[in-house]
Amino acid sequence: MAAVAPAHWGPKTHDATAGQTVGPFFAYGTEFERMNEIAFPHSPGAIVLGGTVFQGDGAPIPDAIIEVWGADVDGSIPRARGSRKRDGHTFTGYGRTFTDDEGHWEFWTRAPGATEPGRPAFFAVIVYARGLPSKLHTRIYLPDDEAALAADPFLASLDDDERASLIATRTPEGLRHDFRLQGEHETVFLAF
Amino acid sequence: MTEPAAAPESLLASPDQLTQREITQEIVDLHAAFAAREAAGETLPATMLDFAPYRSSVLRHPTKNPKLVDPETIELRSPAYGQRDVAAIESDLTIQHAGEPLGERMTVQGRLLDSWGRPVANQLVEIWQANAAGRYIHQRDQHPAPLDPNFTGAGRIVTNERGEYKFTTIKPGPYPWKNHVNAWRPAHIHFSVFGTGFTQRIVTQMYFPGDPLFALDPIYNTIHRQRDRDNLVATYDHDLTTPEFSTGYRWDIVVDGPDATWFEPEAGEH
Numbered sequence: 001m002a003a004v005a006p007a008h009w010g011p012k013t014h015d016a017t018a019g020q021t022v023g024p025f026f027a028y029g030t031e032f033e034r035m036n037e038i039a040f041p042h043s044p045g046a047i048v049l050g051g052t053v054f055q056g057d058g059a060p061i062p063d064a065i066i067e068v069w070g071a072d073v074d075g076s077i078p079r080a081r082g083s084r085k086r087d088g089h090t091f092t093g094y095g096r097t098f099t100d101d102e103g104h105w106e107f108w109t110r111a112p113g114a115t116e117p118g119r120p121a122f123f124a125v126i127v128y129a130r131g132l133p134s135k136l137h138t139r140i141y142l143p144d145d146e147a148a149l150a151a152d153p154f155l156a157s158l159d160d161d162e163r164a165s166l167i168a169t170r171t172p173e174g175l176r177h178d179f180r181l182q183g184e185h186e187t188v189f190l191a192f
Numbered sequence: 193m194t195e196p197a198a199a200p201e202s203l204l205a206s207p208d209q210l211t212q213r214e215i216t217q218e219i220v221d222l223h224a225a226f227a228a229r230e231a232a233g234e235t236l237p238a239t240m241l242d243f244a245p246y247r248s249s250v251l252r253h254p255t256k257n258p259k260l261v262d263p264e265t266i267e268l269r270s271p272a273y274g275q276r277d278v279a280a281i282e283s284d285l286t287i288q289h290a291g292e293p294l295g296e297r298m299t300v301q302g303r304l305l306d307s308w309g310r311p312v313a314n315q316l317v318e319i320w321q322a323n324a325a326g327r328y329i330h331q332r333d334q335h336p337a338p339l340d341p342n343f344t345g346a347g348r349i350v351t352n353e354r355g356e357y358k359f360t361t362i363k364p365g366p367y368p369w370k371n372h373v374n375a376w377r378p379a380h381i382h383f384s385v386f387g388t389g390f391t392q393r394i395v396t397q398m399y400f401p402g403d404p405l406f407a408l409d410p411i412y413n414t415i416h417r418q419r420d421r422d423n424l425v426a427t428y429d430h431d432l433t434t435p436e437f438s439t440g441y442r443w444d445i446v447v448d449g450p451d452a453t454w455f456e457p458e459a460g461e462h
């Protein structure tokens with residue numbers, strides 16, 4: 001699959017709307033109930049996925065939004081509605097959370113399966129923050145399938161430090177992953 | 193719903209506190225430098241992440257270019273929304289309290305489109321904004337303008353089959369912030385939008401025509417091309433103005449791409 005549009009669509013005719021910062025006052029506008037409970041807490045297969053967001057001087061960022069979108073454990077793409085009105089059992093694959101005063105964020109979710117056989121599994125992630133002029137896309141790869149990670153051409157194109165910035169660490173509760181927006185061990189961000 | 197604890201005000205005020213004249217000159221110089229790079233053949237993103245006049249970006253912008261990757265299956269789809277995910281009342285920000293909010297009642301409506309102008313149906317559009325006095329209900333906004341007990345300033349809607357959305361609200365006021373001395377944001381409404389693919393997700397801000405603060409605002413000017421900045425400005429449309437009730441603005445939102453579809457085979461693939 002190539003990142004190109006089908007030829008018969010022709011050239012793009014409309015300018016994409018440019019992104020802007022979420023600013024400091026997003027909380028009351030973008031919060032919804034149980035927004036970080038992509039999987040119902042403690043339900044079968046539910047894990048805690050969490051970490052910290054850091055800025056260039058190593059200080060945590062207390063006003064970031066993290067969004068996660070991932071496949072179900074079998075690699076299927078969730079098509080169920082209800083991310084915004086959770087019913088307590090349906091897995092919609094999508095969640096949103098804000099960092100706390102220590103820059104920490106976390107979700108209850110499920111570890112995604114590979115969407116295609118042999119591919120390394122990952123969560124699609126977007127980071128927003130006050131002071132960040134537009135969104136940042138990244139991925140959180142699961143650490144378990146070392147063969148699939150090693151065989152991935154994109155991951156193979158990165159140096160060790162860059163690759164490490166995209167792969168989560170196992171914890172007793174699930175997975176831990178930090179984002180560093182700038183500086184040493186800077187997270188790899190993506191353009192499509 | 194609970195608010196996160198307030199950050200110390202010191203986190204929000206930039207330490208150097210330049211004058212508006214100095215900030216405006218930085219903006220002019222950076223725009224000229226970006227235009228020169230594009231004239232020399234470089235392709236720059238619409239929004240510049242490294243934009244020092246916006247002081248809180250200095251420690252928060254990545255220093256490396258993003259890695260260009262082919263989107264994978266999950267990134268080409270997005271969460272599913274439907275008309276029942278939000279209530280009709282959630283798109284009218286003027287009827288969420290016992291009384292009516294103060295200020296200029298207005299509607300903003302438009303279409304959510306892809307890069308070929310095709311409507312993007314059944315996607316979530318969320319907005320948040322200051323009240324008519326320029327004050328956010330958020331507790332970190334402590335500037336001395338009044339809160340309005342009849343206005344929260346948050347709304348949401350799911351686009352219809354034609355990709356249309358419509359909000360009824362109050363025109364937000366401009367507001368001061370602590371980026372530099374005497375810094376004021378042009379009046380704006382924050383928008384958060386989903387497309388059919390997660391790569392198309394955008395958070396942005398909509399502005400109002402003719403705002404005298406445009407050239408002074410580091411955030412608006414993180415978008416370095418005039419044409420892209422103009423695209424964030426709504427159009428006043430008298431046909432959308434309702435007699436003796438509300439003024440009407442039109443603003444279309446275009447999500448980027450999709451640059452690939454996994455459900456529609458490319459030419460030659462069957």
Ligand SMILES: [Fe+2]
Nearest residue numbers: 023025380382
């Ligand atoms: Fe704002």
